[in-house]
Amino acid sequence: MLEKNVTTFIACDKPYDEAEFVLWGAPFDSTTSFRPGTRFASSAIRTESFGIETYSPYLDKDLEEDARVFDAGDLELVFGDSERVLEQVKQMTQIIVSDDKIPVMIGGEHSLTSAPVSVLARHYPDLQLLHFDAHTDLREDYLGNPWSHASVIKRCHDLLGDGRIHSFGIRSGEKAEFYWAKEHLDMHKFNFDGLEDLVEQLDGKPVYFTLDLDVLDPSIFPGTGTPEAGGVSFDELRIAITKLAGLNIVGLDVMELAPHYDHSGVSTAVACKIIREILLTFSK
Known part of the structure; x- marks a missing residue:
């Protein structure tokens, strides 16, 4: 008897009822400020994930044995309607949070992060946001659109308020954004200095982790819509993620791969490996 052909991220095929994490794709890039293409990320990541091993020699864990992840596929999102997409x-x-599971969103553009943050903030009134990125993303709006990916952290601040957003790797933004951040955010420019101290401070608190992959240097990760020179290395990012192992992660996302800008496929391979390390790091 033939079986239904379903492509999942490698080894993320556990039954929904048994899953700790629910991974799903959000193929949307209607507000990108430079180059579109992140809507193709989740499908490319699933396909290319079969080029990496399920076993992580860094963590001595295996996705087959040490993680319980259900891949729910991609949402069918309305192209060009940011507010409707955010509602979706x-x-x-x-749905995922109500079933006591951890949502793992694969974007797609970074603007979508405000949607799961808003849901989780209702479930966890003391929610903290941990943000790895090249960009401040603190504009009130971009070309009149308050839901732009250039405004996503400002929208999250609208939800969470001062002192609950912790940004690392930031190296690009308007002067006004950096000065505003000094008053309202916990911002760490350029790298992950201060991360270990923050992890201690966040012990036991619910944390949403958002990773914009352009935190990586474009020499390692050119496949993104808004590349910024001067980023971190793969190992720096991987080690930083490992340091988060003790946090109470209640949701997370990995955003802003635009696979078609890297014809070598290396950026997608890097994204796949980072997702593997994240899932294994946070698996109970």
Whole structure:
């Protein structure tokens, strides 16, 4: 008898009822400020994931044995309607959280992060946001659009308020954004200095982790819509993620791969490996 052909991220094929994590794709890039293409990320990541091993020699863990992840596929999102798409993402997040599972969103553009943050902030009134990125993303709006990916952390601040957003790797933004951040955010420019101290401070608190992959240097990760020179290395990012192992992660996302800008496929391979390390790091 033939079986239904379903492509999942490698080894993320556990039954929903048994899953700790629910991984799903959000193929949307209507507000990108430079180069579009992140809507192709989740499908490329699933396909290319079969080029990496399920076993992590860094963590001595295996996705087959040490993680319980259900891949729910991609949402069918309305192209060009940011507010409607955000509602769709909220609905998906609510289903997963209501079933006492951890949502793992694969973007797609970074603007979508505000949707799961809004849902989880209702479930966890003391929610903290941990943010790895090249960009401040603190504009009130971009070309009149308050839901732009250049405004996503400002929208998250609208939800969470001062002192609950912790940004690392930031190296690009308007002067006004950096000065605003000094008053309202916990921002660490250029690298992950201060991360270990923060992990101690966040012990026991619910944390949403958002990773914009352009935190990586474009020499390692050119496949993104807004590349910024001067980023971190793969190992620096991997080690930083490992340091988060003790946190109470209640949701996370990995955003902003635009696979077609790297015809070698290396950027997608890097994204796949980072997702593997994240899932294994946070698996109970």
